[in-house]
Amino acid sequence: MRRLAMLIAVLALVLAEPDVQAQIPSSPKRIVSLSPHATELLYAAGLGDHVVGVSESCDFPDAAKLKPKISGYRGTNVEAVLALKPDLVIAWPGGNRVVDTDAIARFGVPVHASELSTLTGITDELRRFSGWTANDNAQRDARQQASDADTLISSLRKRYAGARKVRVFYQLGEGRLFTLTDKHVIGEALNVCGAENVFGALALSAPEVSQEAVLAAKPDAVLIADGKSLASVRANWQATSLFFPGQAQERVVAVDGARLHRPTMRTFTAVKSMCDVIDDVRRTLR
Numbered sequence: 001m002r003r004l005a006m007l008i009a010v011l012a013l014v015l016a017e018p019d020v021q022a023q024i025p026s027s028p029k030r031i032v033s034l035s036p037h038a039t040e041l042l043y044a045a046g047l048g049d050h051v052v053g054v055s056e057s058c059d060f061p062d063a064a065k066l067k068p069k070i071s072g073y074r075g076t077n078v079e080a081v082l083a084l085k086p087d088l089v090i091a092w093p094g095g096n097r098v099v100d101t102d103a104i105a106r107f108g109v110p111v112h113a114s115e116l117s118t119l120t121g122i123t124d125e126l127r128r129f130s131g132w133t134a135n136d137n138a139q140r141d142a143r144q145q146a147s148d149a150d151t152l153i154s155s156l157r158k159r160y161a162g163a164r165k166v167r168v169f170y171q172l173g174e175g176r177l178f179t180l181t182d183k184h185v186i187g188e189a190l191n192v193c194g195a196e197n198v199f200g201a202l203a204l205s206a207p208e209v210s211q212e213a214v215l216a217a218k219p220d221a222v223l224i225a226d227g228k229s230l231a232s233v234r235a236n237w238q239a240t241s242l243f244f245p246g247q248a249q250e251r252v253v254a255v256d257g258a259r260l261h262r263p264t265m266r267t268f269t270a271v272k273s274m275c276d277v278i279d280d281v282r283r284t285l286r
Contacts, residue, residue: 046138
């Protein structure tokens with residue numbers, strides 16, 4: 001009966017008008033994270049022990065895998081979230097249903113929206129999260145991580161500021177040709193490395209493009225975000241004559257898409273590695 005009553009209450013609140021957003025506590029003790037990137041940043045900020053629930057895709061660090069799973073691709077189990085009695089829920093507007101987060105907010109639970117589309121946004125979010133911990137050492141460590149990451153990106157920008165632009169097609173995987181545009185953090189990351197995204201200006205964040213469009217764009221290189229598909233993708237592009245015979249080996253190269261696409265502190269080492277890969281391509285163009 002209690003479960004039925006809770007479900008009825010949730011439905012009533014989903015249909016009701018939204019209330020004023022509850023204020024985020026200065027030091028939350030019970031946090032539910034509905035996004036893998038937010039979960040990683042919470043742990044990096046020293047708040048892992050305060051995380052009481054996560055989404056199914058939260059797989060890093062290992063400790064996050066042990067937390068109750070209350071959200072997935074079908075949506076968020078609002079009842080399960082409320083049962084955890086959180087004093088803060090961190091939502092991902094691009095990945096969570098508004099109807100679910102609105103329902104949570106109507107129960108008076110503060111909801112922080114975390115949508116990160118820039119590299120600076122990642123470090124700013126880490127600093128924000130670090131302000132929620134009462135552990136001075138954890139706070140200092142998190143802020144040092146953020147400062148080190150900002151310094152790394154600044155140094156990479158300076159290093160490649162005068163370098164030859166490498167025009168790249170950023171391919172998500174084999175098969176249908178999906179890419180990411182400059183609306184995604186990958187656009188900024190490519191720019192940091194002195195590269196130009198040939199489809200960066202398209203309207204959608206992750207559009208599908210045609211083989212003909214790639215051939216017409218004439219990229220200097222193809223960056224494949226799924227390393228397991230590298231051999232297959234190389235063979236496919238070599239067959240289309242996108243590159244001269246023998247060049248696919250050095251012009252179709254893999255990058256760490258898993259870390260580049262999830263905006264966390266691991267993104268920064270992946271950007272550095274991608275810059276090295278692009279630099280290798282750049283040397284072949286001279």
